[in-house]
Amino acid sequence: MGSTLNDYTVKDALLFSQRMMQLSKAFWKSIEKDWEQWIKPYDLAINEHHILWITYYLKDASISEIAKFGIMHISTAFNFSKKLEERGYLQFFKKENDRRNTYIQLTEKGKELLLKLFEDYDPLQNSVCKEALSLQHVYGKFPDMIEIMAVVRNIYGDDFIGIFERSLERIEKDFVEEDGRLKKGG
Amino acid sequence: MGSTLNDYTVKDALLFSQRMMQLSKAFWKSIEKDWEQWIKPYDLAINEHHILWITYYLKDASISEIAKFGIMHISTAFNFSKKLEERGYLQFFKKENDRRNTYIQLTEKGKELLLKLFEDYDPLQNSVCKEALSLQHVYGKFPDMIEIMAVVRNIYGDDFIGIFERSLERIEKDFVEEDGRLKKGG
Numbered sequence: 001m002g003s004t005l006n007d008y009t010v011k012d013a014l015l016f017s018q019r020m021m022q023l024s025k026a027f028w029k030s031i032e033k034d035w036e037q038w039i040k041p042y043d044l045a046i047n048e049h050h051i052l053w054i055t056y057y058l059k060d061a062s063i064s065e066i067a068k069f070g071i072m073h074i075s076t077a078f079n080f081s082k083k084l085e086e087r088g089y090l091q092f093f094k095k096e097n098d099r100r101n102t103y104i105q106l107t108e109k110g111k112e113l114l115l116k117l118f119e120d121y122d123p124l125q126n127s128v129c130k131e132a133l134s135l136q137h138v139y140g141k142f143p144d145m146i147e148i149m150a151v152v153r154n155i156y157g158d159d160f161i162g163i164f165e166r167s168l169e170r171i172e173k174d175f176v177e178e179d180g181r182l183k184k185g186g
Numbered sequence: 187m188g189s190t191l192n193d194y195t196v197k198d199a200l201l202f203s204q205r206m207m208q209l210s211k212a213f214w215k216s217i218e219k220d221w222e223q224w225i226k227p228y229d230l231a232i233n234e235h236h237i238l239w240i241t242y243y244l245k246d247a248s249i250s251e252i253a254k255f256g257i258m259h260i261s262t263a264f265n266f267s268k269k270l271e272e273r274g275y276l277q278f279f280k281k282e283n284d285r286r287n288t289y290i291q292l293t294e295k296g297k298e299l300l301l302k303l304f305e306d307y308d309p310l311q312n313s314v315c316k317e318a319l320s321l322q323h324v325y326g327k328f329p330d331m332i333e334i335m336a337v338v339r340n341i342y343g344d345d346f347i348g349i350f351e352r353s354l355e356r357i358e359k360d361f362v363e364e365d366g367r368l369k370k371g372g
Contacts, residue, residue, distance in 0.1 A: 007322075008327075008328070009365070011367070012327070012366065013309035013315050015357060016315060017317065023331060028211065028214035035207055048342050129244060132202065135336055141194075143202075147330075150320070152216075154318075155314070175200075180195025
């Protein structure tokens with residue numbers, strides 16, 4: 001069969017692609033809406049919140065790290081960071097041993113904002129979380145989405161996934177009490 | 187435990203949400219890039235291609251159906267449809283029994299464009315498809331992403347998923363030869 005690439009056909013690939021295009025658009029649009037809803041009281045854009053969050057868990061971050069882990073263009077990362085600096089949530093600095101790159105770190109005000117946002121988090125206001133509860137009931141845990149994880153790992157690389165996993169560990173360490181409640185007050 | 191909602195903690199929910207936010211952003215950004223790359227030679231935006239595709243498999247579609255199945259605002263659906271009409275790819279019409287809604291249908295030129303795009307499809311130019319091949323090798327098929335499907339079904343409803351599945355069946359029927367190759371010529 002001239003159409004066979006190893007052991008799949010162009011049809012298999014096309015149907016998979018079409019499925020992923022429609023599914024991931026639908027899924028992302030819901031995530032995006034929840035995310036916007038969550039940060040709206042603080043007048044933040046998704047990219048801004050993402051920058052604060054990355055800067056928090058990396059301690060300090062270069063603009064190119066922000067762009068990489070936030071999946072945004074360098075110029076987007078820079079422009080949103082500037083806006084956050086103007087609002088007093090983070091500051092730019094240079095490192096002694098690396099004068100070429102610009103780094104950013106959170107201010108106290110930035111850390112407080114991030115903590116406040118975690119405090120505000122309400123699973124039942126989050127449609128993706130709410131609609132994943134039927135899976136949680138069936139399996140006794142929220143889905144891991146290991147297939148997507150595998151594809152994202154192949155595309156973005158091991159260090160992307162490594163940092164991603166570490167960011168989740170930081171939430172557990174810094175924002176969650178031992179009994180699973182969220183910490184209150186900063 | 188005051189923190190327990192049924193049988194999960196706020197921590198479980200928060201970690202799940204954070205995982206989904208970062209994962210679905212990363213995944214969607216790759217899908218988006220592939221999609222843009224694929225349709226770029228025809229000077230189309232993703233929403234425009236999506237509108238052509240929905241109109242094709244629904245035969246004719248109202249603007250609100252386009253918005254629903256394309257996951258876009260009504261005004262976005264309308265504006266992009268207008269642009270496609272100006273380029274001769276689709277036409278607006280009213281139905282005798284439904285004068286209130288505006289419907290659209292593809293022109294011959296629109297159908298040709300869509301067929302040409304399926305002909306152009308190349309799995310190895312598609313990074314998501316390429317990077318899912320390791321899963322395809324392990325399991326003998328591309329991943330179904332059933333967990334995401336379940337969540338999307340809960341959020342968007344059974345008719346959304348029903349139409350979605352029918353759109354994939356149409357690809358098989360109309361664009362693929364029996365041996366899995368893509369049809370050539372319109």
